Amino acid sequence: MDARSGNRSSRGTCLFSRRLHQLVAFGTLGALALACGSARTNAFEETDPTTPAGGDLAPANPGGGSLGTGGGPGSGPGDQTCAANVQNATRAEVDIIIAIDTSGSMGEETAQVQANINDFAKSIGGSGLDYRVTMIAEKPTAPPIPLPIPIPPTGICVDPPLGGANCTENLPLYHHLVKTVSSTDAFDVILAQYPTYSAWLRPTAYKVFIVITDDNSNPTTYQQFDQQLLAKSATQFGTAANRRYIFNSICGWKRGTPILSGTKCGSAVNTGSQYQELSQLTNGTIDSVCETSYASVFQNIAKGLVTKLGCEFSFPKAQGGGTTDPEKVVVNYTSGAGGAAKPLTRVTDQSKCGTIADAWYYDDNNNPTKIVFCPSTCSGPGADTGGKIDIAVGCKAPPPK
Numbered sequence: 048m049d050a051r052s053g054n055r056s057s058r059g060t061c062l063f064s065r066r067l068h069q070l071v072a073f074g075t076l077g078a079l080a081l082a083c084g085s086a087r088t089n090a091f092e093e094t095d096p097t098t099p100a101g102g103d104l105a106p107a108n109p110g111g112g113s114l115g116t117g118g119g120p121g122s123g124p125g126d127q128t129c130a131a132n133v134q135n136a137t138r139a140e141v142d143i144i145i146a147i148d149t150s151g152s153m154g155e156e157t158a159q160v161q162a163n164i165n166d167f168a169k170s171i172g173g174s175g176l177d178y179r180v181t182m183i184a185e186k187p188t189a190p191p192i193p194l195p196i197p198i199p200p201t202g203i204c205v206d207p208p209l210g211g212a213n214c215t216e217n218l219p220l221y222h223h224l225v226k227t228v229s230s231t232d233a234f235d236v237i238l239a240q241y242p243t244y245s246a247w248l249r250p251t252a253y254k255v256f257i258v259i260t261d262d263n264s265n266p267t268t269y270q271q272f273d274q275q276l277l278a279k280s281a282t283q284f285g286t287a288a289n290r291r292y293i294f295n296s297i298c299g300w301k302r303g304t305p306i307l308s309g310t311k312c313g314s315a316v317n318t319g320s321q322y323q324e325l326s327q328l329t330n331g332t333i334d335s336v337c338e339t340s341y342a343s344v345f346q347n348i349a350k351g352l353v354t355k356l357g358c359e360f361s362f363p364k365a366q367g368g369g370t371t372d373p374e375k376v377v378v379n380y381t382s383g384a385g386g387a388a389k390p391l392t393r394v395t396d397q398s399k400c401g402t403i404a405d406a407w408y409y410d411d412n413n414n415p416t417k418i419v420f421c422p423s424t425c426s427g428p429g430a431d432t433g434g435k436i437d438i439a440v441g442c443k444a445p446p447p448k
Contacts, residue, residue, distance in 0.1 A: 312337030383433025
């Protein structure tokens with residue numbers, strides 16, 4: 048990668064920020080399904096009272112696709128069909144925490160974050176992800192006395208639409224925690240400030256950290272940060288066996304060189320190896336703080352998030368607030384090119400992804416919270432920006448393969 052022009056102060060800050068894969072946008076789904084006999088059932092209305100209790104018959108399907116299997120009592124020619132409750136597929140919740148080193152050498156980098164953060168948020172929102180952003184950084188402040196040579200103040204303001212007007216917050220979408228992040232303490236600030244920003248986090252949301260600095264963490268190592276973060280809340284951040292956070296680094300790594308090669312980009316103080324290590328551990332994105340434009344940097348992070356989280360959907364709620372039977376859930380896909388809706392295939396677990404086409408699975412078969420697309424499904428139906436994904440609930444589905 049090309050070194051960034053211009054002299055920098057020796058005080059560095061290793062950025063770490065992870066680039067989000069651009070999230071896939073889906074079209075709005077129709078919410079109507081045919082009920083038993085000639086009656087109709089809206090996706091959020093009570094089913095027709097003539098529907099057999101248990102709903103073990105195939106859901107009505109105006110589009111012609113096979114949305115479920117029969118097999119309920121008395122199923123056969125002329126029998127009523129089950130009334131499925133058809134819902135929009137709701138994508139994952141994502142809480143994004145950005146920590147920016149605003150030390151003296153980071154003025155140009157901070158300006159690039161400010162210039163590109165709204166496009167980053169637009170990419171995430173356009174994918175259908177339910178996102179919120181917490182910024183940990185200084186805000187610009189004027190010097191206490193006039194200086195003979197004007198010096199731009201350090202710090203960052205996030206403009207609308209993500210931020211509010213005049214350097215204010217845009218709640219609940221955007222929070223700004225005014226706290227100095229120095230050259231080597233991003234890990235420590237994130238850990239120490241958790242009691243403050245935890246009130247803005249959602250227990251059900253996946254956590255995405257982005258750290259932007261041209262230096263390295265000292266003395267806290269990435270192993271210590273990981274252990275201390277997980278100890279704060281398994282609900283928020285997961286466990287060592289199943290982490291629920293991703294760490295993205297925008298730091299002194301030089302594009303075109305291997306990760307952890309020890310080669311830093313031209314204007315950085317350090318390679319940021321501790322941040323790179325944590326990004327590798329959590330499958331995050333690593334990019335260079337020395338880029339003269341951060342448009343591609345944030346685009347890479349967005350793409351990474353889409354790949355990781357854009358094909359996870361919330362487990363559907365039952366009509367009327369009851370408990371959904373996992374065996375009565377059918378995921379349907381309608382191509383953006385047109386044609387009838389077709390059901391995607393449920394498999395028992397991730398290990399079956401390579402053998403079954405258009406497959407999905409539950410994160411936990413006994414107590415599911417997510418519907419997860421297999422990689423090939425994510426890059427197929429999941430990447431169809433004009434397509435539709437809906438979930439039919441209440442009618443017996445085929446057994447998983």
